[in-house]
Amino acid sequence: MAEILFPALFILLALGLPVAFAMAIAVFVALMLGSSYPNLVVVKEMFAGLDSFPLLAVPFFILASEIMTGGAVTHAILRLAQSLVGHMRGGLGHANVVSSAMFAGISGSALADAAGPGTMMIRMMEKGGYDRAYAGGLTIASSVVGPIIPPSITMIIYAMQDQEVSVGSLFMAGVLPGVLITGFVLLANGYVSRQRNYASGSPMPPLAEIARIALYAVPALLLILLIVGGIRFGIFTPTEASVIAVFYALAIGMFVYRSLRLRDLPGIVLRAALTSGAVLLILGAARAFAWVLIIEGIPQFLAETIIGWDLSPIVFLLAVNLLLIVFGLFMDPLPGVMILVPILAPISFALGIDPNHFAIVVIVNLTLGLTTPPVGSLIFVVSSTVGMKPSTLIREMPPFFLALAVALLLITFVPSLSTWLPNVSGF
Structure with missing residues (x-):
């Protein structure tokens, strides 16, 4: 079946089918032409892939993100970021990067970062004299931290595939790598801003004003502490944390920032449901795809060979x-995690590599695939936002590709970046 499965998948992806449909149809074709299994097996495996209590965390975190994305929360984060770094050379670009890192602690998604504060920052940068294509390219690069700084949907899926790690340990493992990536993207923006003479966004506000803006943003930023702290001290499970995040988001949206109205909830729930449906469809299709690989003995063969x-x-x-960079050119992170982790994680464990370290290397690699053609989802999200061709945005990416590559190498060869926080926090 494998000799039919992979060509079918690549052909369907080349034709422009969404990843979930491409995987599911490829499995159907492989079963019909290369096996005696009934096609009903595909449906069975897709449902089996979704029949998981921990997986309930995904739609609830998405719902919490949709609630928190509303008006005042996003503006509070953007104002704080601009007050901290907006006075520097390339200040609006720095504010873009810092706000993405802050928003990552709310959304857990690179695409949500790009579509939320990223869109607003692109407009602000363009008004501030930045080239629109550069603002879009910077947003693509800065949004990478979305699935790396906790909470992270990708980490939840990873923990379901590898029993050597937990959601809590991965959440802690992603903090320093996320900060490191943010730092390197800031350096790249600073370099380009000096080369193009991009001015600062505004004078540095008084410390009292910065403190007031920070205090206003604290309720939004506390979400990450609530989630990680509650999991660490055993107050609730990751799935329960996602539900608590929804109620926390509702509380601060309605009673603290007062930007959320009851009439807004149907639209928020609908957007969250559509996003959740797309994510879960990908996960179900990836489960069926992985089932074919297991039946064919491909994971065992690769493991023994390596x-x-x-x-x-x-x-x-x-x-x-190298494998994940190539894989990320054609596949989104979630199906990548479900297909590759059961193959690679046991090998890394047998070689003595720390499971949390290996998990972060995999997640960062696959997330970087969102920034690379031909399937880079971040490119197309930002392209539709700024109304520019993807090729125009990609031409602005080389400095950021270099920054992200250096960060990836450091994460790969300095394990303590991924292991220190989980160890000291007791995971």
């Missing part, structure tokens, strides 16, 4: 980086 090469942990990590 172990037989007797690679050192460093060489193995380099090989994994």
